[in-house]
Amino acid sequence: MTRVWLLLLGAAATLGFAMVVLVVLPGALLVRIEPSAGLAPYGEREARGRAVYIADGCVYCHSQQVRDPSFTSDVDRGWGRRASLPADYVHDAPHLLGTMRTGPDLLNVGARLPDPSWHLIHLYDPRAVVPWSIMPPFRHRFELRDADAVGPGDTVVPLPAGRVPEGQVVVAKPEAIALVAYLLSLRRDAPPGAAALLDVDSRFWCGQGDEPRLARRGEAPAAETPR
Amino acid sequence: MSAAPADARREEIAIRASADASSRAPVLVFFATAVAWLLFGSLAGELASLALHWPDLLGFASFLTFGRIRTAHLNAMIYGWASLAMCGVSLWMIPRLVHQQLSWPRLAMAGAALWNVGLVIGIGGILAGRNDGLEWLEMDRALADPWLVAGGACVGIPLLATLARRTVDHLYVSVWYVIGAFLWFPVLFLVGNWPFGGVESAAVNWFYAHNALGLWLTAVNVGAAYYFIPKVLGRPVYSYQLSLLGFWTLAFFYALNGMHHLIGGPLPTWMITTSIVASVLMIIPVVAVAVNHHMTVVGRFAALRYSPTLRFVVIGAMAYTAVSLQGMFTALREVNRITHFTQWTIAHSHVGVYGFVTFVLFGSMYYVLPRLAGREWPSARLIQWHFWLSLGGIGLYVVALTVVGVLQGLVLLEPSAPFQRSVEVTIPGLYARSLAGLVLGAGHLLFALHCAALLRAPARRAMPALLEARPVVVRDAGAVQEPAS
Numbered sequence: 001m002t003r004v005w006l007l008l009l010g011a012a013a014t015l016g017f018a019m020v021v022l023v024v025l026p027g028a029l030l031v032r033i034e035p036s037a038g039l040a041p042y043g044e045r046e047a048r049g050r051a052v053y054i055a056d057g058c059v060y061c062h063s064q065q066v067r068d069p070s071f072t073s074d075v076d077r078g079w080g081r082r083a084s085l086p087a088d089y090v091h092d093a094p095h096l097l098g099t100m101r102t103g104p105d106l107l108n109v110g111a112r113l114p115d116p117s118w119h120l121i122h123l124y125d126p127r128a129v130v131p132w133s134i135m136p137p138f139r140h141r142f143e144l145r146d147a148d149a150v151g152p153g154d155t156v157v158p159l160p161a162g163r164v165p166e167g168q169v170v171v172a173k174p175e176a177i178a179l180v181a182y183l184l185s186l187r188r189d190a191p192p193g194a195a196a197l198l199d200v201d202s203r204f205w206c207g208q209g210d211e212p213r214l215a216r217r218g219e220a221p222a223a224e225t226p227r
Numbered sequence: 228m229s230a231a232p233a234d235a236r237r238e239e240i241a242i243r244a245s246a247d248a249s250s251r252a253p254v255l256v257f258f259a260t261a262v263a264w265l266l267f268g269s270l271a272g273e274l275a276s277l278a279l280h281w282p283d284l285l286g287f288a289s290f291l292t293f294g295r296i297r298t299a300h301l302n303a304m305i306y307g308w309a310s311l312a313m314c315g316v317s318l319w320m321i322p323r324l325v326h327q328q329l330s331w332p333r334l335a336m337a338g339a340a341l342w343n344v345g346l347v348i349g350i351g352g353i354l355a356g357r358n359d360g361l362e363w364l365e366m367d368r369a370l371a372d373p374w375l376v377a378g379g380a381c382v383g384i385p386l387l388a389t390l391a392r393r394t395v396d397h398l399y400v401s402v403w404y405v406i407g408a409f410l411w412f413p414v415l416f417l418v419g420n421w422p423f424g425g426v427e428s429a430a431v432n433w434f435y436a437h438n439a440l441g442l443w444l445t446a447v448n449v450g451a452a453y454y455f456i457p458k459v460l461g462r463p464v465y466s467y468q469l470s471l472l473g474f475w476t477l478a479f480f481y482a483l484n485g486m487h488h489l490i491g492g493p494l495p496t497w498m499i500t501t502s503i504v505a506s507v508l509m510i511i512p513v514v515a516v517a518v519n520h521h522m523t524v525v526g527r528f529a530a531l532r533y534s535p536t537l538r539f540v541v542i543g544a545m546a547y548t549a550v551s552l553q554g555m556f557t558a559l560r561e562v563n564r565i566t567h568f569t570q571w572t573i574a575h576s577h578v579g580v581y582g583f584v585t586f587v588l589f590g591s592m593y594y595v596l597p598r599l600a601g602r603e604w605p606s607a608r609l610i611q612w613h614f615w616l617s618l619g620g621i622g623l624y625v626v627a628l629t630v631v632g633v634l635q636g637l638v639l640l641e642p643s644a645p646f647q648r649s650v651e652v653t654i655p656g657l658y659a660r661s662l663a664g665l666v667l668g669a670g671h672l673l674f675a676l677h678c679a680a681l682l683r684a685p686a687r688r689a690m691p692a693l694l695e696a697r698p699v700v701v702r703d704a705g706a707v708q709e710p711a712s
Binding site for chain 1: 285286289292295356357406411426493495567568641653
């Protein structure tokens with residue numbers, strides 16, 4: 001090559017083409033996605049909890065996506081009753097789909113583990129409740145206090161005996177409580193319900209095979225399927 | 228060529244000397260700060276690795292929690308070590324290749340300063356819990372990223388200005404890759420940081436992250452390999468046609484690869500399939516470059532025993548072929564359902580960013596630094612140690628995590644196997660990775676000390692620091708042809 005303009009234009013054209021295919025086109029099409037049934041925007045506390053989830057890098061070990069049962073064991077493992085859909089993520093900015101499962105998927109952790117105390121214990125001292133866990137402790141989201149310095153508004157973490165020094169208690173900071181609120185809000189496995197989700201559009205978006213598989217095998221949202 | 232008239236040869240040497248003199252100061256600053264980030268990134272990576280098998284080790288400090296220190300490691304290595312070193316190599320190669328002095332070297336120096344300020348703010352922010360939430364784009368888009376954009380522009384503009392004032396007609400293949408990279412990366416960085424939501428945010432995230440690998444890290448380092456392999460061997464690149472084919476198909480197919488990070492995810496299937504097809508088509512640029520490099524070296528492999536540059540760069544080029552073929556294979560749905568979400572991916576990314584990118588950058592710096600310092604490397608033995616620690620460390624790293632990654636993936640596919648099992652099978656690999664990290668870190672420390680010794684110590688050596696002191700390689704060094712043809 002001897003022409004700089006050819007190099008620059010060619011380089012711009014290849015990247016431009018990819019941007020049209022993978023950014024502009026999906027952007028133009030995805031705006032039509034409605035939230036899935038019962039999916040509300042995050043409340044203030046959940047949103048703060050989501051920010052803590054991002055700040056402490058939970059996403060580097062936990063995914064938030066349930067894949068199709070024909071493809072993986074995500075559903076059989078109990079991580080959700082159906083594969084997740086674009087409609088499940090409309091309130092997520094940025095996305096937290098994740099790329100690692102050093103820990104389990106969390107898309108439906110609120111349905112699976114609904115006890116806030118369990119989460120507080122687990123975040124402060126993972127091995128107090130899951131002995132084989134390799135999750136780091138998030139002690140900086142808690143305070144260690146003398147037992148007599150606890151006020152009425154404080155959330156004391158009910159740790160098992162021996163996990164905290166004698167005469168002291170662990171109090172959850174507001175950000176730990178917010179993080180747990182966010183985790184409990186993670187439930188994205190309501191039956192997709194609305195017939196609109198099962199029409200040609202969603203097959204176009206989500207099908208792994210010939211038909212959209214939106215429920216666990218053997219379960220029957222089939223009545224809602226127009227076909 | 229040795230047949231060339233002595234005048235022409237003297238002129239060529241003068242052009243090269245003048246090009247090197249013009250880029251000397253900014254290149255040294257970029258290299259020095261790159262090595263500092265390499266050391267920081269090694270420490271952060273080792274701590275992150277230890278945290279995975281000794282999870283309570285770092286629980287005492289918020290900034291050392293795995294999710295933060297791991298992210299500091301990635302950003303320090305990609306945007307600190309690799310990107311700064313790549314800016315240095317680019318600033319050094321382009322003036323030589325277009326037979327012109329570097330334009331505005333002081334602007335490039337300012338670029339190094341701005342980029343480093345951005346890194347300190349961005350990585351400090353990550354450790355303090357300021358994270359934009361997108362993998363590969365964690366640095367604060369308001370506080371850190373503007374410094375990086377300004378710093379990058381201060382490197383890109385002098386490069387383009389130098390190119391505009393070129394005194395050669397033909398653009399050597401390395402120029403295509405470097406100029407392409409400096410055009411692509413700012414566009415990608417802007418698009419990647421654009422605040423999208425929902426699954427579109429995931430699509431754009433991986434569009435960016437994969438292209439940061441493909442059109443930034445890969446492009447500059449393939450360009451560097453195209454420069455140093457023929458340069459050290461003193462023979463031209465095997466095929467111009469293959470160079471052309473490799474460059475344009477890389478530009479076209481790599482840019483479409485990103486969605487293979489989301490296979491099985493809640494995205495339109497056609498997007499993911501597009502990326503899988505493009506990933507498989509990557510065989511064209513990868514084989515074109517591999518054949519071109521191999522045929523350039525073939526018959527001269529013995530030179531790897533003597534030249535530190537050639538040894539690092541050729542192994543880096545081989546790792547590029549390996550990691551690309553592995554990536555194609557991993558993008559196939561049937562393979563991906565096993566390997567996705569496992570340590571396999573971590574091993575794969577280190578074949579790319581370490582085996583390929585870092586090896587090519589080490590090789591480049593072994594060639595460039597003595598020419599800028601005006602003296603030879605103090606110790607051939609230190610280079611040997613650095614080489615074997617790097618190769619041994621990355622070998623252990625990749626084998627260990629690849630094996631446990633497959634085991635982990637197979638357990639995860641088996642619905643009756645408890646999740647606990649998928650954690651337990653990885654533990655031996657995680658220990659091995661911490662050991663590998665120590666080995667790699669030791670190599671980096673030796674390299675950093677050697678660089679410091681080269682820049683500070685008075686010249687002691689009359690001969691190049693060849694790894695085996697037999698006078699076989701290129702006795703008539705001045706006669707080696709510039710690959711600008």
